[in-house]
Amino acid sequence: MTCASCVGRVERALRSAPGVTDATVNLATERATVKGSVDAATLIKVVSEVGYEARLVDRSNTASAEAEAQKEERRVLSRDLGVAAALTAPVFLLEMGSHVIPGMHHLIASTIGMTASWLIQFALTTLVLAFPGIRFFQKGIPALLRAAPDMNSLVAVGTLAAYTFSLVATFAPGLLPVGTVNVYYEAAAVIVSLVLVGRVLEARAKGRTSEAIKRLVGLQAKTARVRRATSVIEIEVADVAPGDIIEVRPGERVPVDGEVIEGESWIDESMITGEPLPVATSAGAQVTGRRPLILGTLVHTGNDAYMPATGRLIRIKVFDTRRV
Template sequence: MVETLKSHHITLPIQGMSCASCSARIEKKVGGMTGVQQASVNFGAEMVAVEYDPEQTSSGQIMAAIENIGFEVPRIKTVFPVAGMTCASCVSRVEKKLRGLDGVWDAQVNLASEKATVEHLESRVGMRDFNIALEQIGYKVPPMAMAVGAAEDSAEQRQRQETRRLTRKFVFSAVVSGLIMLSGMQTFISLDPVLHNIWLLVLATPVQFWGGWQFYKGTWTGVKHGYTDMNTLIAVGTTVAYGYSAWVTCFPSALPSLAQGVYFDTSAMIITLVLMGRLLEARAKGRASDAIRKLIGLQPKTARVEREGLEVDLPVAQVVVGDTISVRPGEKIPVDG
């Protein structure tokens, strides 16, 4: 991770990018920070790689800069026991030490349960770093906790939640959009024009403001930070179509008869088709992530390490630089380097 005495490399996951211009904004923002030597965003992998001087900036400042322009740096929560705490001052010392680690966003310690909950970057800091830091101030993470490392909020869970959310919105929007399209055909429904428009307004409203809420949210984020993106285009286009149609429905006499057409089907179908695209994209990313996790899962969970002349089996997280690893014929190599 450390390339020179004054150069650190960090790779951060990013959520909220919708187009290539999002990548350019992140690169410009992070690359312009004091102490950052280089920033490169991979839009497909939703990652940013940053080289920076730790004496001038930190990973926390880089994450804050990314989130200040409307994107999210997902973090995981890891819960693990801490041995050796006896009083409230112990809690304060442990929290202060954990929060001082590079890549840790927040740390909370419960004295009654003797457990610490740490919100951190999975790619930057982990159980081995927590254990080393705590041992420096007289506390310890039990070996079993080092092996398991109970993560409550993983990237896999976030990916599944996002896919389920998009699926619900897409299915609902597709069904309602289909009803709106059918309702526009007199063969299927015959109502007074005013009642017909009210019926379409009732159908289109949840699609516009529930199904399309993420586009409004993305647009507002862009407005606050002075940029526009695909969310702006979708939000403005569908809002104009929906708003004009709602005006015609509520005040039909305010416009001439030739201008009293409604476009609820247009706004609903645009939102539905874009949701479908984002759902397909989320599923494709999920399959790619699953394949990577399966490859990572092939790594052995323990390593046979020589300590004080004896070979002992330790969790991979406890292996440190300088250890001698013993690998027998037919076994997998537990670590690289």
């Protein structure tokens, strides 16, 4: 996906699948979260039908796999940008050089000639569109044919129009009205190069965002102490079920949503409400656990100017185990 239009298209496709009650797509993390009763194969199919690719997240090696995929994407984009820039520079100088170097067109006309100049521009621009720029045609043209154009379609149409007109001017100038014979190879090549610059910057920013999200998620509570019969055992948060009684000590984060049934303490809810000071919590109060990009509220240790008493252990009855 490359823009908000892509996100909307994928969301609508997922929500149209039988059994789906809701679907949200995140452009930065390139993930979709789907609610409902539907198998992964159906979801992958509906996404492919609108021109995108999807796969089920492998939670066993998600972090390393995503990091490697993003690294490879940045490497390919950087390579293609380098190739496009190297091929575009001569085209730009041959056609627009007179704006930078006075007498450039006169020099070209008196040496290799304008016809040779156009042929060189044709060859170099063809390489730009056929290799670094082919991605825009592979995705943009099919999207255009589906009547769902995206950013790739815009680049493909713009570059193809400039390139096609230039081809006619180079090899069949008699088909054009008098006074309109000119080439725009540099426009097609420069468009591809500039859009690739944007894609490289986007990929780098996306990589930094993903790293920040991973570090944030890494701070979330991984385990919870659950009372079972007469003892308290520590289990994975994923194994906590609604109705369980969990214990949270001062300095720990609330792992899941629930209601305090025993104990008193202070909970830092600033990441939920923006309230800078911890809130006094006792039996009957509801507490918030993990959410996407939210760590979970923190049980404060107390014993400072705002909370003169020491924080205590609280017991919480779980009513929601939603998690990232």
